Each structure stands twice: as structure tokens, then as C-alpha cells.
Amino acid sequence: GKLLTRAIKVQILSALRQKQRLRADQVELLPLVSSSLKNALNLQVGRTQLAPHPFLGAWAHIDSACLISFVHDSMxxxxxxxxxxxxxxxxxxTSMxxxxxxxxxxxPGCSARxxxxxxxxxxxxxxxxxFCTEVALWFDWHHL
Incomplete structure (x- = not known):
């Protein structure tokens, strides 16, 4: 009851204070842009987001077509x-x-190192x- 109401209120107030980011589905005219320009935009966004990761950042510069596919299919x-x-x-x-x-x-939970x-x-x-990732991407792991 009261705890849930308070949690919802805190979350709504927090969302109102945060600077809102524009999502692609909020841009009315984006469907009018050609596929090649959308792909270029996706590549630019993907490069920016993946740049901090050593492997993915390098991949962004080596094979942009593959990166576009990766971003579209897995992110x-x-x-x-x-x-x-x-x-x-x-x-x-399962995620990064x-x-x-x-x-x-x-x-961390009380049992975590x-x-x-x-x-x-x-x-x-x-x-x-x-970026951060879960150790479970490389090991059979459950959070403590």
C-alpha cells in the first residue's frame, strides 16, 4: 500500500527531474528518411555507445556494415x-x-565479495x- 505508493511517487518525481532523451520512435518524420541514411545514423549512434568497450569500439571502425547489423539485432x-x-x-x-x-x-548482496x-x-x-557486464557472460554464475 503506502510503500508502493511512495515508490511510484519517487520514481515519477525522479523522471520529471531528469533530462529526457529523444528516442527514434518519437521522431515523426524519421520514416521519410532513406534506409541508407537511417543506417548511417544507427552506425553513428552505435559507435558512440560502443566506443568505451575495447573490442566493440575497434570493431566499429573495422566493419561498419557488420556493426550496424549487430546493433540492430542484439542491442x-x-x-x-x-x-x-x-x-x-x-x-x-545474460547482459552487458x-x-x-x-x-x-x-x-551487492550480503554474500557477495x-x-x-x-x-x-x-x-x-x-x-x-x-559499460558494465555480468560475470555470467563468461562463467556459469548466479548473483548472491
Whole structure:
């Protein structure tokens, strides 16, 4: 009841304070643009978002056609608000996240090794222009 109402109110107020980013589906005239120009725009956006990652950033400069396909087929935009969770206890991790606006703060569970870190430790924060990933992309892993 009251806790849920408060959480919704906090999230709405936070969203109203944040600078809103324009999404492609909000641009009315974008469907009138040719496919080649849309692909060029997608490439530019993809390069900007992937640049922080050593492998993906290099790939963006080597094979732009392949990168456009990769971005189109495997990347989705996820909008989150304060106190939304990306990782859940006991669930296998499957994703990599590129921070386009704002920042992410990792709040480790009490069994996680990172629970010994001070809450201001830089390793627990991911800022705009940085990326983070789940160890589960490389190991059989569940969050603690």
C-alpha cells in the first residue's frame, strides 16, 4: 500500500527531474528518411555507445556494415529509474550494459565479495560513457 505508493511517487518525481532523451520512435518524420541514411545514423549512434568497450569500439571502425547489423539485432535500449534493479539474486546474468545517461550503482548482496567494499568505492559505480557486464557472460554464475 503506502510503500508502493511512495515508490511510484519517487520514481515519477525522479523522471520529471531528469533530462529526457529523444528516442527514434518519437521522431515523426524519421520514416521519410532513406534506409541508407537511417543506417548511417544507427552506425553513428552505435559507435558512440560502443566506443568505451575495447573490442566493440575497434570493431566499429573495422566493419561498419557488420556493426550496424549487430546493433540492430542484439542491442535494445533499457530505461531505468532510481532504485530499479538490473541484477537479481539467484538469476543467471545474460547482459552487458552501456550507460548512456546517469549512472549505475551496484549494491551487492550480503554474500557477495563486494559487500566488504565501502559504499563510495569507485568499483561499485558505472558512469555515463562506461559499460558494465555480468560475470555470467563468461562463467556459469548466479548473483548472491
Amino acid at each position: 535494445t535500449e533499457l530505461r531505468i529509474s532510481i532504485d530499479d534493479a538490473l541484477f537479481f539474486d539467484e538469476e543467471p546474468g 550494459f552501456f550507460v548512456l545517461a546517469g549512472s549505475l550503482l551496484y549494491k 563486494e559487500s566488504t567494499f565501502h559504499h563510495t568505492d569507485r568499483r561499485l559505480r558505472c558512469e555515463r560513457g562506461e
